Amino acid sequence: MIEAKGLTKRYGSTLAVDDLTFDIRPGTVTGFLGPNGSGKSTTMRMILGLDRPTAGEVLIGGKHYHELKHPLRTVGALLDAKWVHPNRSARAHLAWLAASNNLPVQRVDEMLDAVGLTAVARKRAGSFSLGMSQRLGIAGALLGDPQVLLFDEPVNGLDPEGILWIRQFMQRLAGEGRTVFVSSHMLSEMALTATELVVIGRGRLISHGATTQFVDGAGGASVQVRAPRLDLLTAALREAGLTVTDVATPPAVRVPGATTEQVGELAAAHGLVLHELSTVRGSLEEAFMEITKQDVEYAAVTR
Numbered sequence: 001m002i003e004a005k006g007l008t009k010r011y012g013s014t015l016a017v018d019d020l021t022f023d024i025r026p027g028t029v030t031g032f033l034g035p036n037g038s039g040k041s042t043t044m045r046m047i048l049g050l051d052r053p054t055a056g057e058v059l060i061g062g063k064h065y066h067e068l069k070h071p072l073r074t075v076g077a078l079l080d081a082k083w084v085h086p087n088r089s090a091r092a093h094l095a096w097l098a099a100s101n102n103l104p105v106q107r108v109d110e111m112l113d114a115v116g117l118t119a120v121a122r123k124r125a126g127s128f129s130l131g132m133s134q135r136l137g138i139a140g141a142l143l144g145d146p147q148v149l150l151f152d153e154p155v156n157g158l159d160p161e162g163i164l165w166i167r168q169f170m171q172r173l174a175g176e177g178r179t180v181f182v183s184s185h186m187l188s189e190m191a192l193t194a195t196e197l198v199v200i201g202r203g204r205l206i207s208h209g210a211t212t213q214f215v216d217g218a219g220g221a222s223v224q225v226r227a228p229r230l231d232l233l234t235a236a237l238r239e240a241g242l243t244v245t246d247v248a249t250p251p252a253v254r255v256p257g258a259t260t261e262q263v264g265e266l267a268a269a270h271g272l273v274l275h276e277l278s279t280v281r282g283s284l285e286e287a288f289m290e291i292t293k294q295d296v297e298y299a300a301v302t303r
Helices: 040-047 090-100 106-114 130-142 160-175 187-193 211-219 230-239 260-269 284-291
Strands: 002-011 014-024 029-033 055-060 075-078 148-152 179-183 196-201 204-210 221-226 245-247 252-256 276-281
Touching: 002 040, 014 040, 014 055, 014 196, 014 204, 029 040, 029 160, 029 187, 040 055, 040 148, 040 179, 075 130, 090 106, 090 130, 106 130, 130 148, 130 160, 148 160, 160 179, 160 187, 187 211, 187 284, 196 211, 204 211, 211 276, 211 284, 221 260, 230 252, 230 260, 260 276
Parallel strands: 029 179, 029 196, 075 148, 148 179
Antiparallel strands: 002 014, 002 055, 196 204, 221 252, 221 276, 245 252
């Protein structure tokens, strides 16, 4: 588990992180979202002891990062895929990491195989594409078989196969009971990967909870209905005090704020046949843009 308590970071007069408090539970993939400049990278650096908080603290499994004797055995992280020495081979890089934490050398080849880099294990990391570097970074994060994993933009540079692979990989890690905390600007991918979200803006916590609740709370959900007698259904819905909006193609209506049970029971009470009764949710992107619109540091002007 990751526990942030009143986490605050100032750089001179700039308040980068402002009294953040949240818990990241094991067994889930938790997405970490926020506009550029919102403090996500600074927060992750403080979790890993790379930056010292001005106030507050963050614990990993009940300990500060610097208290971990062999940190790779507890927490694995990928913050910058290109930080590897360019003249080291992929295998040499992982072997160095393994030696630094007294890890068995066989883990190196196991992780190279796990991320699909066995064929290029002896090539210099400096020659790797961004996608290959991401895979090497993930191998390093997993080297100590840790229970806590942090990833910053892990799908950058990956092709569609690689994106699907890392999505399923993170979900599998969470399914094993690990804590997986992932920052990304690819909202469509986060909608498919993360079951929980921590959303921040200008260093402050905006939302923390289930992905579905975030989308429904910010963008709203509605019920879409198709029926042979749409006019009678619309009249019955409005008579019940519900808001109804038309959908042109196919001819249907949407009822915001209602449930499928509510609409279905009302239709049954009026003896109306339904051809469709479904919940329509907004996208994570729409919800994110709505809830963070006041916290965007650099906003383009549309003319």
